[in-house]
Structure formats: structure tokens, C-alpha cells
Amino acid sequence: MTWQGWLQIALYLAVLTALVPLLGGYMARVYMGQRVVLARVLGPVERLLYRAVRTNPDREQDWKQYATTVLVFSALFWVVLYVLLRAQGILPFNPLRFSGAPWNVTFNTTSSFISNTNWQYYGGETTMSHFSQMAGLAVQNFVSAAVGMAVLAAVIRGFARHDTDRLGNFWVDLTRTLLYILLPLSVIGALLLVSQGVVQTFTGSVTFTSLGGFEQVLALGPVASQIAIKQLGTNGGGFFNVNSAFPFENASTFSNFVEMLFILLIPAAATYQYGKMIGRPRQGWALYIAMMAMLLVGIGNAYYQESRATPALAAAGVTAEATADSTGGNLQDSEQRFGIANSTLWAATTTAASNGSVNSAHEAYSGFGGMTPLVNMMTGEVIFGGVGSGLYGMLLTVLLTVFLAGLMVGRTPEYLGKKIQAREVKLVAIGVLYMPVVLLIAASLAIATPAGKKSIYDSGPQGFSETIYAYTSQTNNNGSAFAGYTGFLQPNAPGNDGATGITFATLLGGVCMLLGRFIPLLAALAVAGSLAAKRPAPAGPGTFRTDSPVFLVLLVGVVVIVAALSFLPALALGPIVQGLTNQLF
Amino acid sequence: MRKDIVGSLVAIVLLTVGFGLVYPLVMTGAAQVTFRDRANGSQVERDGKVVGSSLIGQDFRKPVLDENGQPKMDEDGNPVLEADPNWFQSRPSQTGYSANVTFFSNLGPNQQDLADLVKANLDAYLALERQYTPTLTADGVPVDAVTSSASGVDPHISVANARIQANRIAAVRKAPLERVLALVNRYTDGRALGLLGEPGVNVLQLNLALDKEFPVR
Numbered sequence: 001m002t003w004q005g006w007l008q009i010a011l012y013l014a015v016l017t018a019l020v021p022l023l024g025g026y027m028a029r030v031y032m033g034q035r036v037v038l039a040r041v042l043g044p045v046e047r048l049l050y051r052a053v054r055t056n057p058d059r060e061q062d063w064k065q066y067a068t069t070v071l072v073f074s075a076l077f078w079v080v081l082y083v084l085l086r087a088q089g090i091l092p093f094n095p096l097r098f099s100g101a102p103w104n105v106t107f108n109t110t111s112s113f114i115s116n117t118n119w120q121y122y123g124g125e126t127t128m129s130h131f132s133q134m135a136g137l138a139v140q141n142f143v144s145a146a147v148g149m150a151v152l153a154a155v156i157r158g159f160a161r162h163d164t165d166r167l168g169n170f171w172v173d174l175t176r177t178l179l180y181i182l183l184p185l186s187v188i189g190a191l192l193l194v195s196q197g198v199v200q201t202f203t204g205s206v207t208f209t210s211l212g213g214f215e216q217v218l219a220l221g222p223v224a225s226q227i228a229i230k231q232l233g234t235n236g237g238g239f240f241n242v243n244s245a246f247p248f249e250n251a252s253t254f255s256n257f258v259e260m261l262f263i264l265l266i267p268a269a270a271t272y273q274y275g276k277m278i279g280r281p282r283q284g285w286a287l288y289i290a291m292m293a294m295l296l297v298g299i300g301n302a303y304y305q306e307s308r309a310t311p312a313l314a315a316a317g318v319t320a321e322a323t324a325d326s327t328g329g330n331l332q333d334s335e336q337r338f339g340i341a342n343s344t345l346w347a348a349t350t351t352a353a354s355n356g357s358v359n360s361a362h363e364a365y366s367g368f369g370g371m372t373p374l375v376n377m378m379t380g381e382v383i384f385g386g387v388g389s390g391l392y393g394m395l396l397t398v399l400l401t402v403f404l405a406g407l408m409v410g411r412t413p414e415y416l417g418k419k420i421q422a423r424e425v426k427l428v429a430i431g432v433l434y435m436p437v438v439l440l441i442a443a444s445l446a447i448a449t450p451a452g453k454k455s456i457y458d459s460g461p462q463g464f465s466e467t468i469y470a471y472t473s474q475t476n477n478n479g480s481a482f483a484g485y486t487g488f489l490q491p492n493a494p495g496n497d498g499a500t501g502i503t504f505a506t507l508l509g510g511v512c513m514l515l516g517r518f519i520p521l522l523a524a525l526a527v528a529g530s531l532a533a534k535r536p537a538p539a540g541p542g543t544f545r546t547d548s549p550v551f552l553v554l555l556v557g558v559v560v561i562v563a564a565l566s567f568l569p570a571l572a573l574g575p576i577v578q579g580l581t582n583q584l585f
Numbered sequence: 586m587r588k589d590i591v592g593s594l595v596a597i598v599l600l601t602v603g604f605g606l607v608y609p610l611v612m613t614g615a616a617q618v619t620f621r622d623r624a625n626g627s628q629v630e631r632d633g634k635v636v637g638s639s640l641i642g643q644d645f646r647k648p649v650l651d652e653n654g655q656p657k658m659d660e661d662g663n664p665v666l667e668a669d670p671n672w673f674q675s676r677p678s679q680t681g682y683s684a685n686v687t688f689f690s691n692l693g694p695n696q697q698d699l700a701d702l703v704k705a706n707l708d709a710y711l712a713l714e715r716q717y718t719p720t721l722t723a724d725g726v727p728v729d730a731v732t733s734s735a736s737g738v739d740p741h742i743s744v745a746n747a748r749i750q751a752n753r754i755a756a757v758r759k760a761p762l763e764r765v766l767a768l769v770n771r772y773t774d775g776r777a778l779g780l781l782g783e784p785g786v787n788v789l790q791l792n793l794a795l796d797k798e799f800p801v802r
Binding site for chain 1 (some may be wrong): 609636644647725728
């Protein structure tokens with residue numbers, strides 16, 4: 001660890017925090033239907049979209065109608081995306097003449113992008129045409145992110161309103177998210193990235209003879225436009241297989257800073273948006289502080305652990321000391337220009353947010369260092385989490401905490417003055433506990449069956465960790481991987497000819513991603529629906545404050561305890577074993 | 586429900602056209618106008634021919650010859666390569682420095698395979714550089730020189746790594762050491778804004794400059 005490393009981390013967190021009220025306040029305006037500057041330009045497009053989908057923007061939906069529209073829209077988009085990806089061989093913008101990927105891999109990929117996960121069994125530059133990347137995958141980067149953010153807006157309205165069953169109009173929330181939040185930020189981001197050397201072209205590739213006399217092929221494409229939204233929308237699916245480690249996807253240390261900022265920007269700003277929309281900014285900041293506290297632990301752990309040699313590096317006799325002219329640390333599968341500080345900061349933020357893009361391979365991290373990404377996801381992606389989904393997941397956890405606190409002191413639990421009753425608590429339990437249940441069943445199946453073991457790459461406990469990581473990532477809609485774990489065999493890369501998918505891993509993972517997306521989404525909407533109908537009671541002297549330090553300790557405690565009770569045995573068998581020993585496998 | 590289906594289908598078409606075609610096309614146009622070279626991969630030319638991208642690392646090894654002067658092959662039928670002493674060497678690559686088929690090594694922290702691989706890299710590095718830097722020990726070898734990068738085409742090496750290799754380059758190319766070190770210095774990309782990231786020496790650009798100033802005779 002170096003002082004320059006810590007300074008960069010501090011700068012990152014400072015810039016992020018400074019942007020939270022700016023963007024959060026703006027997002028609140030967008031969702032409260034207030035006029036924003038961009039409406040002068042994009043207002044006609046907004047109104048055109050309402051006419052095209054035949055919605056009256058002033059007519060709001062109750063939670064069931066809202067949920068139905070979300071489900072129908074997502075299901076139909078799933079079908080369209082699946083067909084588009086399978087048919088890429090006959091579609092345009094295919095300079096390298098790739099045919100479609102096998103059906104099972106495409107099932108996984110489609111579920112992955114619809115659910116805002118962006119888990120990738122395929123390698124982008126070796127399997128996807130430019131058309132599939134742009135008109136298929138990058139569209140979902142926008143749309144799946146916007147769906148999450150729209151649902152969050154509806155859920156917040158449920159908390160904020162009273163004596164109503166109306167949560168908003170899905171089409172309005174979706175459209176305004178896309179036009180006024182995601183599009184302008186993506187345009188700025190894409191231009192910043194191109195200025196650093198991230199490519200943006202329709203040329204397929206350039207072949208030449210290198211200085212040393214070897215043939216080298218540069219894979220090119222419309223990358224920057226896709227990477228900007230991939231980072232902003234907590235998507236994470238890269239244009240290239242090695243994601244933001246590849247220089248054409250993340251060219252410089254400055255582009256790296258921008259991309260990292262984009263990972264947490266919207267999820268962090270959502271806390272302020274929430275405070276603003278419920279009329280209690282302190283409540284938003286309280287959630288921000290709880291999330292930030294958990295994030296800091298993960299950053300510190302990863303940076304500390306990865307600054308040392310792993311058992312394999314130590315056994316080889318390599319020194320990992322940082323010196324004035326050498327970064328030191330575990331640089332295996334990491335880039336020199338990012339070093340340890342920026343690799344681990346990225347790893348912590350990309351898994352805290354359910355982003356999942358990477359600029360170094362998490363699989364190469366030491367046992368304990370690799371626990372930062374793994375445990376971040378195991379909290380249920382509530383440390384900022386995915387755009388939209390992170391905060392509505394956290395709000396479910398808040399209700400659980402209020403309920404537990406109520407049990408402890410023997411009072412009826414209430415939040416924002418509204419009584420939390422049996423119906424809400426049941427829904428919260430489903431929304432919080434489905435995750436460990438789905439994840440552990442899936443991972444157990446994958447560990448215990450021969451079909452599941454086909455995907456494992458590394459030997460010993462690392463192979464177990466790969467499996468746990470894969471289903472943790474997919475169930476929590478993250479998308480990062482211990483990437484030795486595979487569901488796609490491609491003997492003649494580049495191209496899909498002769499390639500096959502591992503049916504077990506692709507289908508199980510796809511199902512995990514869909515459940516992981518839509519169960520908490522529906523639970524949160526249902527809770528919001530019932531909270532919207534309640535009338536808040538004025539706060540009295542016995543009211544339990546939910547913006548106090550005591551509450552924040554309780555809240556973090558609940559997150560940690562739920563995760564620890566669910567996953568400690570699994571963690572002990574993989575990363576902890578490797579962290580505690582120098583043994584090689 | 587029926588209304589949702591119709592609305593969704595219309596929205597799917599419009600959003601795919603808007604965000605899948607118009608947005609990337611407009612961004613490509615804007616990028617090609619404002620940052621043409623960078624948008625096309627920061628290609629580097631020499632004598633009018635493309636020889637690389639300044640962002641993408643290259644292979645600076647050469648085939649190992651057997652006793653008959655033929656290239657030695659490994660069991661998979663690929664030529665065995667070793668560092669070419671005339672060039673600054675890039676970081677080891679798990680992909681053969683491929684810029685169109687990329688993957689991580691994905692070897693975990695406690696894997697014997699990784700230890701063996703790094704040990705082999707370390708031995709090779711020491712064997713080559715000790716001829717020119719006799720005081721070099723395993724303790725003094727920077728970690729970037731013996732670990733594979735994430736992209737497989739890391740364009741940079743650490744300054745410490747480049748300084749060790751400079752002794753060899755100066756000897757082999759019969760160049761004054763201080764001139765070689767000055768070139769190392771010139772092609773060191775510092776931290777962005779003086780703060781972000783880690784300094785790294787751009788190997789391709791350094792080798793190009795080297796060839797110009799001290800060509801191999």
C-alpha cells in the first residue's frame with residue numbers, strides 16, 4: 001500500500017460524494033415530474049413516445065398494473081433479444097461474419113442482459129457482431145437499467161405517499177429515465193472515453209505485422225458508446241472478453257477514473273433522490289452513510305490483501321514490495337497502469353454496485369482479498385447495489401431492521417410514520433431471503449453433480465470458490481466472475497463455428513438471474529403498494545428514529561448477520577481455507 | 586394486459602432503433618470528427634505502414650532455434666519463443682499478445698500451476714538480465730516482469746523493470762546507458778493529473794524510438 005494509492009481512493013470517494021446531491025437532486029426532479037432543462041430539446045421525443053405506446057402520462061398505475069407492465073415489457077424484450085442474438089449471422093453490421101451463439105449460451109446471455117446482470121459466458125470480441133453488441137446488448141444496458149430505476153421511483157412514491165394506491169406510470173418513468181438521465185450521461189461519458197483512446201468505429205479489425213515480426217489483429221468496434229452506459233447502468237458486460245482491463249475499453253488512468261465513477265454514480269445518487277422524494281433528506285443521507293461504511297471495509301480489505309504476494313507468488317520467490325519505481329503487490333492478471341490501488345478499488349465498487357465489469361481478474365485475488373467482491377455480492381447487492389434495484393433492496397432491509405428493532409423493544413414497528421404490519425413483513429422476508437435460498441440451492445447442485453463440475457477450471461478450494469462466485473454473481477445480478485468457471489466452449493475462436501454451451505451451467509445460471517431480478521422487484525413493488533395506502537402517524541416521543549447512528553448500526557448489523565448466517569460455511573470451504581494457508585493445490 | 590403487449594412491442598422497436606442504432610451511429614460520427622486517431626485505435630505507423638497501436642502491447646520475443654538452425658516446436662506444434670535481447674520486453678502474456686481473442690489466466694492465488702509459471706518467468710528474466718546486471722537477484726525483480734497482465738496486451742512495464750532492461754539494451758545496441766535511460770524517461774506515462782494510476786513505460790513506443798536512435802546493426 002502506498003500513500004498515492006490511498007490518496008487516489010480518497011479522491012475518488014470525495015468526488016463521488018460531491019456528485020451525490022447534484023445528480024440525486026436532479027433525479028428527484030425527473031421523477032417528480034418537474035421540468036428539466038433537457039426537456040426543451042427532448043420534450044417532443046418524450047411526448048412522441050407516450051403517443052406511440054398509447055399511454056396517458058397523467059394516468060398513474062397501482063402496484064399490480066405497474067408490475068404487470070414491467071413483466072410484459074421484459075418478457076417480450078427477452079424474446080426479441082433472444083431471436084436477434086441467434087439470428088446475428090443474417091443481420092447487418094457483422095464485419096467478421098460471426099454466426100449466432102448456441103441456444104443454451106444465448107438463453108443465458110439473454111436472461112443476463114434483461115436482468116441487468118451482464119454475466120458473460122461468451123467472449124464479446126470473438127462471438128458478437130457489432131449489430132448484436134449495439135442493437136441487442138447495449139440497448140439492454142439502457143433499458144434494463146431504466147426499468148430498475150423506474151421501479152425504484154415507483155417504490156419510493158409508495159413510501160412517500162399516503163391514502164392512495166397509485167405508484168406512477170411505468171412508461172413515463174421509463175421514458176424520463178432514458179431521455180433525461182441515462183442518455184445525457186452516456187453521451188458525455190462516451191466522448192470522455194474516446195478522448196482517452198477507447199475506440200468508436202465500425203471497422204471490424206486491423207491486421208498488421210508488429211515490430212517484432214508477428215502478425216497482430218486489433219479488434220475494433222463501436223466500443224465507447226457501449227462502455228459508457230455499461231458502467232452507468234450497473235450493467236458491466238464488456239465489448240471485449242477481458243472487459244475494462246483491455247486498453248481499447250479502458251485506455252488510460254483517467255478513463256479508469258471516469259469508468260469507476262460511473263459504476264457508483266447513479267446508485268449513490270439514488271440515496272439523495274430518495275431523501276428528496278420523501279421530503280426527508282436526512283433519511284437519504286443516513287442510507288448513504290450505512291452503505292459507504294460497508295463499502296470502505298471492502299475497499300480497505302482488498303487493497304491491504306492484494307498489496308502482498310499470494311501463496312503462489314511467494315512460492316515462486318517473487319518479492320511484492322512496493323518501491324518508488326514498482327507497484328508491487330499481486331499484479332497477476334492486473335494491469336500496470338492501474339496498479340493495486342485502482343484494481344482493488346474497482347473490484348470493491350463493481351461488486352458493491354451490481355455492476356460486474358472488471359479491470360483485473362478477480363480469480364487471481366488472494367483468498368481473503370477475493371472475499372471483498374464475493375461478500376459484497378452476498379449482502380444482496382445493497383451496498384449501493386444496482387441502479388434502482390440496490391436501493392429498493394436496501395429499503396426492504398430497512399423495513400426488516402425496523403421490524404427487528406420493534407421486536408426488541410416491544411413496540412409496533414413503524415417507518416416514516418407508517419405502521420409495518422404482517423403483510424409487509426412477509427413480503428420483506430420473501431424479498432430478502434429468496435436470495436440465499438436460490439443461490440445456495442443452485443451452487444449445491446453445481447458442486448454436487450458431474451454436469452456442474454464440468455464448468456470448473458481451477459483445482460482444489462479455488463474450484464469451489466469459482467462455483468460459489470458464479471451463482472452468487474448471477475443470483476445477485478452482478479455479472480463479475482472468477483472467470484475460470486465456464487459455460488461456453490469455443491475451439492475455433494474467433495467465431496462461433498463448432499462452439500458449444502454447457503447446458504447445465506447456462507440454464508441454471510439463466511434461471512438464477514431471472515429469479516434474482518424479478519422476485520425482489522415484485523416484493524418491493526408490493527410493499528410499496530401497501531405502504532402507499534397507509535396514513536402516517538405523527539412522530540411522538542416513543543418513535544424510533546431511523547436516521548440516527550443507533551439505527552444505522554442496527555441496519556448494517558442486519559445486513560451483515562443475514563449474509564454471515566447464510567454464507568459463512570460456504571466461505572469457509574473456499575476463500576477462507578486459501579486465505580489461512582500457504583498450501584498450493 | 587393487451588394494452589401492455591401492444592405498448593411494449595412499439596416501445597421495443599423504438600428503443601432498439603433509438604438506443605441501438607441512432608445513439609451509437611451519432612456517437613461514432615462525433616468520435617470520428619473529434620478524436621479520429623483515438624477512435625480508430627491509436628494506430629502507430631512507421632514508414633507509412635501500421636506497426637501497432639500505442640495502447641496495445643506487443644510480443645518482442647524470437648523463435649528458439651534447435652541445433653540444425655530450425656525453429657524449435659513445443660508439443661502443440663507452436664514455435665518456442667524466448668526474449669529477443671535487442672528489445673525491451675513486454676510483460677508476460679497468457680494470450681500470446683492477442684488483441685482480438687482475449688482472456689484472463691484465471692489461475693487462483695493458491696494454484697501450483699501459477700507458482701510454476703511465475704517461477705519459470707522469474708528464472709528466464711534472471712538468466713537474461715544477469716548477464717548485463719550482475720547484481721540482480723530475485724528480490725530485485727519487479728513483480729510486473731514475471732506476472733501476466735489482465736488484458737494480455739498490457740502496453741506498459743514498471744519503471745523499475747525498464748531500468749533493469751536498460752542495462753541490457755545499452756550493451757546490446759552499443760548505446761550510452763544515460764541515453765537509453767533518457768528514452769525510458771520520455772516514454773514513461775505518468776499518473777493522470779499527477780495523481781491517478783501508476784506510472785508505466787510504454788514498451789512499443791520506447792522500442793520504436795530505440796530503433797530510430799540506435800538501430801541494430
